[in-house]
Amino acid sequence: MSASHTHDTHAAGHDDHGPMKGWRRWFYATNHKDIGSMYLIFSLVMFLTGGAMAMVIRAELLKPGMQFVDPGFFNSMTTMHALIMVFGAVMPAFTGLANWMIPLQVGAPDMALPRMNNLSFWILPFAFSLLLLTLLVPGGSPAGGWTLYPPLVLQTGDAFPMAIFAVHLMGASSIMGAINVIVTIMNMRAPGMTLLKMPLFVWTWLITAYLLIAVMPVLAGAVTMLLTDHYFGTSFFNAAGGGDPVMFQHIFWFFGHPEVYIMILPAFGVVSEIIPTFSRKPLFGYDAMVYATASIAFLSFIVWAHHMFTTGMPLVGEMFFMLSTMLIAIPTGVKVFNWTATMWKGSISFETPMLFSLSFLFLFTIGGFSGLMLAIAPADFQYHDTYFVVAHFHYVLVPGAIFSLMAATYYWLPKWTGHMYNEKLGKLHFWLSTIFVNVLFFPQHFLGLAGMPRRIPDYSTQFADWNFVSSIGGFCFGLTQLLFVYNIVSCVRGGVKASDKVWDDATPHGLEWTVSSPAPYHSFEVPPEVK
Amino acid sequence: MATTEEQLDRQRRIKRTTMWLALLALAFYFGFIYLSVSGARG
Numbered sequence A: 001m002s003a004s005h006t007h008d009t010h011a012a013g014h015d016d017h018g019p020m021k022g023w024r025r026w027f028y029a030t031n032h033k034d035i036g037s038m039y040l041i042f043s044l045v046m047f048l049t050g051g052a053m054a055m056v057i058r059a060e061l062l063k064p065g066m067q068f069v070d071p072g073f074f075n076s077m078t079t080m081h082a083l084i085m086v087f088g089a090v091m092p093a094f095t096g097l098a099n100w101m102i103p104l105q106v107g108a109p110d111m112a113l114p115r116m117n118n119l120s121f122w123i124l125p126f127a128f129s130l131l132l133l134t135l136l137v138p139g140g141s142p143a144g145g146w147t148l149y150p151p152l153v154l155q156t157g158d159a160f161p162m163a164i165f166a167v168h169l170m171g172a173s174s175i176m177g178a179i180n181v182i183v184t185i186m187n188m189r190a191p192g193m194t195l196l197k198m199p200l201f202v203w204t205w206l207i208t209a210y211l212l213i214a215v216m217p218v219l220a221g222a223v224t225m226l227l228t229d230h231y232f233g234t235s236f237f238n239a240a241g242g243g244d245p246v247m248f249q250h251i252f253w254f255f256g257h258p259e260v261y262i263m264i265l266p267a268f269g270v271v272s273e274i275i276p277t278f279s280r281k282p283l284f285g286y287d288a289m290v291y292a293t294a295s296i297a298f299l300s301f302i303v304w305a306h307h308m309f310t311t312g313m314p315l316v317g318e319m320f321f322m323l324s325t326m327l328i329a330i331p332t333g334v335k336v337f338n339w340t341a342t343m344w345k346g347s348i349s350f351e352t353p354m355l356f357s358l359s360f361l362f363l364f365t366i367g368g369f370s371g372l373m374l375a376i377a378p379a380d381f382q383y384h385d386t387y388f389v390v391a392h393f394h395y396v397l398v399p400g401a402i403f404s405l406m407a408a409t410y411y412w413l414p415k416w417t418g419h420m421y422n423e424k425l426g427k428l429h430f431w432l433s434t435i436f437v438n439v440l441f442f443p444q445h446f447l448g449l450a451g452m453p454r455r456i457p458d459y460s461t462q463f464a465d466w467n468f469v470s471s472i473g474g475f476c477f478g479l480t481q482l483l484f485v486y487n488i489v490s491c492v493r494g495g496v497k498a499s500d501k502v503w504d505d506a507t508p509h510g511l512e513w514t515v516s517s518p519a520p521y522h523s524f525e526v527p528p529e530v531k
Numbered sequence B: 001m002a003t004t005e006e007q008l009d010r011q012r013r014i015k016r017t018t019m020w021l022a023l024l025a026l027a028f029y030f031g032f033i034y035l036s037v038s039g040a041r042g
Helices: A023-027 A032-060 A071-106 A114-136 A159-187 A200-231 A245-279 A286-302 A315-327 A329-343 A352-375 A377-383 A387-417 A423-449 A461-493 B004-039
Strands: none
Touching (some): A200 A286, A200 B004, A245 A286, A315 A377, A329 A352, A352 A387, A423 A461
C-alpha cells in the first residue's frame, strides 16, 4: 500500500486554522490529535494512580500479618486498583491511540463525530473523580472486587450509588468512543483503501469497537439492576425475592470476558505494526491475522462461564465452556505464529518499541498458557480464586496490554511530538520493566498453586518468601515507570528532531509516515489516493 | 477534493451508521434487562 503523494503540509486554500489558545483548546477540543493526547495523558495519570494503589497492596503483603492498612481498606484498594486500571488506564490509553492513529492511518482528516469525541473524553475525568471520591465517604469505597458481585457489593456504604454512576459514565464514554471509531473507519477511509488494505491496528480497533458496543450496555444493564435491587425493592439478584445472585455472574461475565479482548485486541494491532517495521519485512499472513482477530472476538462471546466453573453447572455446560475456551488458543496461536514468521529471516533491529513487542510476544504467551490451564474445568476447581489467577491475568494485562501501550508510545511518540525520545533511557526502561514484571508476577503462580487465596490482606507464613519477592518486584517495577514518564516528558519538551518517516533505517508502512513530524494540526484535508 | 454531493452523501452515511450503532447499543442494554426480568422466578 502506498499513498500517491505525500501530505506533509496543511492543505492550502482552506479555512485553515490552528488550535484555540489556552484552556479552550482542550475543553472545546474537536481535533482528533488533541483529544487523543488528552486520552493518553489521562490514562497515564490513572496508570500512576492505580499503580500507587498496587504499591499499597504489595506493601501490605510484603510480610505476613497486618502491616499498614485495615482489611476493609485493603479490599477497597484491590477493587479500586482494578477498576482504575481497566477502565481508567488501559481502555482510555487504547482509545487515545485510536484517536491519534486511526484518522492518520486511514487517510481521514479527523474522526467522523468530533463533538461526540469531545464528550466521550470529558465524561471520563468526572467519572473517575466520582469513583475516587468514594474513598472519602462513610463506609469507604467499594470493596467487593471489581466484579461487583451481589450480595457482597450491596453492603457498600454511601459509595454504592457513586460507584454505579461512575461505571455508567465510563460505559457511556466507551460506547460513544466505539461508535466514533466504527463510523470513522466505515465512512472516512481514503479512496482506494479497501477493508483488506487497512493497517492491522485499524482492523483490530474496528473489531474491538463492535465488542464494546455489544458488551458495555450489558454491564450498564447489570449495574442498573444492582441499583434497583438496592434502592427500589426489586429482586433481580436476591434469592429471597425470587431472584438469583448467580445470574449476576452470568451477565457480568458476558460483559467481562469480551472486555478482556477489548483490552488485548488493539494490543495485537500495535504489535502487528511494530514487528514488521523492525523486521524489515511485511507482516506474514495479513488476511489470516484479520480472520484470527475476528474469530477471537466471536469466541469471546461464548466462553464467559469459564469464570464460574465453581458456582456449579451441569456437566455439559462445563464441557462446552471448557472446550470453547480452549478453541481460542487456535486463532491466538495463528497470531503468535505469524508474528514469529514475520521475524523469520528478517533483518531485525532492537529499538525500544521492538523490544517491548518481543517481550509482549513471550510474556503474553505465558499468560495465554496459564489461561489454558485455568480453562480445564477440573483443574480450575483447584486454581479458582487463588493467586494463580492473579498471576494469569496480570501476565495478560501488564506485559500484554500495557507493554504494547509502551511499545506504541515509543513507536509513535516521535510522530506526535516531532522529537526522538532518549533511546538509551527507553532501553533501560524496557530491561528493568521486563525483569521486574517477572519478579513481581511469576512467583504469584507458585503462591496460587500452593493455595494462597486472592483478595486477602494477611496470609499463612508458608507463603511469606514468594510474597516478599513479589512485593520487591512490585516496588521496583513501579519505580521503573518513572523513567517512562521522564522519557515522555523530555521528548515532548524537546530532543533530536524526528524525520517524517521517523524510522528511516527500518520499513514503516502506512499513511501516518507520509505526514510531517510532528503531525500537522490538520492532516489529510485532501484525501490521499491509496494504490 | 470531494464534491459537495459526495460530502453530503458521506454525511448521510455517517448519520445512518451512527444511528444503527446507537440502536444496537440500546438493544443490548434493554435486551439484557428484559432477559433478566423474564428469567426471574418470582
